[in-house]
Amino acid sequence: MGRYVIRRLLQMIPVFFGTTLLIFLMVNVMGDPIAGLCGDRQCDPATAARLRTEFGLDKPVWQQYLTYMGNIFTGDFGTAFNGQKVTELMATAFPITIRLTIVAIVFEIVIGISLGVVTGLRRGRPVDTVVLILTLVVIAVPTFVTGLLLQLLLGVEWGVIKPSVSSEAPVDELIVPGLVLASVSLAYVTRLTRTSIAENARADYVRTAVAKGLPRRRVVVRHLLRNSLIPVITFIGTDVGALMGGAIVTERIFNIHGVGYQLYQGILRQNSQTVVGFVTVLVLVFLAANLIVDLLYAVLDPRIRYA
Amino acid sequence: MTIIDKTADVPAPRGSNDESGPLLEVRDLHVEFHTRDGVAKAVNGVNYSVSAGETLAVLGESGSGKSVTAQAVMGILDMPPGRIPKGEIFFRGQDMLKMSNEERRQIRGQKIAMIFQDALSSLNPVLSVGYQLGEMFRVHQGLSKKDAKAKAIALMDRVRIPAAKERVNDYPHMFSGGMRQRIMIAMALALEPDLIIADEPTTALDVTVQAQVMDLLAELQRDFNMGLILITHDLGVVADVADKIAVMYAGRIVETAPVHEIYKRPAHPYTKGLLESIPRLDQKGQELYAIKGLPPNLLHVPSGCAFNPRCTMAQDICRTEVPALRPVTEQDGTELVGRGSACHFWKETIHG
Numbered sequence: 263m264g265r266y267v268i269r270r271l272l273q274m275i276p277v278f279f280g281t282t283l284l285i286f287l288m289v290n291v292m293g294d295p296i297a298g299l300c301g302d303r304q305c306d307p308a309t310a311a312r313l314r315t316e317f318g319l320d321k322p323v324w325q326q327y328l329t330y331m332g333n334i335f336t337g338d339f340g341t342a343f344n345g346q347k348v349t350e351l352m353a354t355a356f357p358i359t360i361r362l363t364i365v366a367i368v369f370e371i372v373i374g375i376s377l378g379v380v381t382g383l384r385r386g387r388p389v390d391t392v393v394l395i396l397t398l399v400v401i402a403v404p405t406f407v408t409g410l411l412l413q414l415l416l417g418v419e420w421g422v423i424k425p426s427v428s429s430e431a432p433v434d435e436l437i438v439p440g441l442v443l444a445s446v447s448l449a450y451v452t453r454l455t456r457t458s459i460a461e462n463a464r465a466d467y468v469r470t471a472v473a474k475g476l477p478r479r480r481v482v483v484r485h486l487l488r489n490s491l492i493p494v495i496t497f498i499g500t501d502v503g504a505l506m507g508g509a510i511v512t513e514r515i516f517n518i519h520g521v522g523y524q525l526y527q528g529i530l531r532q533n534s535q536t537v538v539g540f541v542t543v544l545v546l547v548f549l550a551a552n553l554i555v556d557l558l559y560a561v562l563d564p565r566i567r568y569a
Numbered sequence: 570m571t572i573i574d575k576t577a578d579v580p581a582p583r584g585s586n587d588e589s590g591p592l593l594e595v596r597d598l599h600v601e602f603h604t605r606d607g608v609a610k611a612v613n614g615v616n617y618s619v620s621a622g623e624t625l626a627v628l629g630e631s632g633s634g635k636s637v638t639a640q641a642v643m644g645i646l647d648m649p650p651g652r653i654p655k656g657e658i659f660f661r662g663q664d665m666l667k668m669s670n671e672e673r674r675q676i677r678g679q680k681i682a683m684i685f686q687d688a689l690s691s692l693n694p695v696l697s698v699g700y701q702l703g704e705m706f707r708v709h710q711g712l713s714k715k716d717a718k719a720k721a722i723a724l725m726d727r728v729r730i731p732a733a734k735e736r737v738n739d740y741p742h743m744f745s746g747g748m749r750q751r752i753m754i755a756m757a758l759a760l761e762p763d764l765i766i767a768d769e770p771t772t773a774l775d776v777t778v779q780a781q782v783m784d785l786l787a788e789l790q791r792d793f794n795m796g797l798i799l800i801t802h803d804l805g806v807v808a809d810v811a812d813k814i815a816v817m818y819a820g821r822i823v824e825t826a827p828v829h830e831i832y833k834r835p836a837h838p839y840t841k842g843l844l845e846s847i848p849r850l851d852q853k854g855q856e857l858y859a860i861k862g863l864p865p866n867l868l869h870v871p872s873g874c875a876f877n878p879r880c881t882m883a884q885d886i887c888r889t890e891v892p893a894l895r896p897v898t899e900q901d902g903t904e905l906v907g908r909g910s911a912c913h914f915w916k917e918t919i920h921g
Binding site for chain 2: 465471488492564
């Protein structure tokens, strides 16, 4: 197990450098960061040139990348367009997005798995068909449509929630945005759980559990669910990274000042340091989430052993 | 080993209220499955009974309804698509088909237990064997986790799994096939049930292990004075352990007999065919006999005797009339106890 973890951690190093380099190059293609600094007006050429040397933008790209990576390892992620340190932005943005992600994951687990179990055990019945159609609708409709619709209905028309989240973003204000963020994954979790349950319900060991005279509840929870959740947990684990990075749309709609919002601002202002910095951290989150899922797999299924 | 001694001297009167009658009695049981292609009649009027300490072997090829009958007795049929349109299953004089789900659950595991064919898929892969064995005591007797584990270890000792204490936390995939089957047996035995149904307990094992497992099963049955229904398609396995045999074909019992008689003088052409298709050392080099044709499609069971398309003795009456299970007699008319045959020409088969 220990050796496996070390090997996986070592494998992360090339992935880390590869992804950051790709992002760095892509941001570079995006356009002139100095032009972004000046906003909509044309830049004063003298100022632009001065800024270019100040930020080291006159050097070749590979040198810029090396300098940037060097800075990252000393904890310096650079400055954002408004002069704030990128690390400061991260310190305010990440807690908010993590909160939002947790709300979304809780929705996925509670609603997704419950619906999956109910439909999986009643395959082909009306409940199953209705939920299946609903998940199809949720998957088919883009997040921004569901988000805007809920905001309009709940926030503006009926006044149940505040249409925009305050800058502190407490959990209660994040419930509806969390649901919107979770919606598509929730539908997938439902379907995945349903298939897994329906398939395992016919397994021999479930029949054995029934033959042992166990109460139905115990058969379902201890024997059926325990086995059926293995693929679902894998999905939810990898989804953590996807949710954190994919919150851009949701955060825009509900005006949440999290990671997505800052990334959006960074792209808009062509501020490479913000974009690369945030994405780098997201890459790390993604890698860590994947590793944890793989390790969890061995815990959940004793047949899997890592050496 | 002390455990064996302790249980050995108490063959104990089993059960209390209904001592006289058989432990289990299946009467005119019908089971059908509703599929997209039609109704598959898996069991068509099966009758059999088992008493305490007795071993009934149910013999038949795949799809003959032997497992389905057992599942109906156990109450683990998938319903739907399964359905029991007719029949009664008496356990200690009470019809189990009229009981509530909860009453039946109480019987499962405690009074009637089942051993399944493929122990690897029948044991839960993600739970330790100790947990799965202990679960019986925790659910049915309300024991604590710790006590249940101690009982589980004792059980594993009882079925002679070496180093039970060290292996109690192992998972099913870490055991060999024979050991896994022993765990299945231990699980069925846990609450000392009155009746055990073993559904092809040795099919997935190699021959030497088969013998060990069968011996163990027979020994435990003697010690606990249990009724045993042994479902198999292996005539060789049956000979040593069974008291009586019921041969099934297309969801019906076609022949019943005490075990040794059937080998000497089968009274049904199907049984005869089965016996002749056993490889024998003295026929080395000759072609092995095989019953021609295929088992019937249960969606369209042949009219009359279901075996008629494959039977060498079939005549017109076999295609029109379903033969009932009739008592078999000697040529002079003296009754052969426990023998019956569902063949129009049983006389010709047994005496001819």
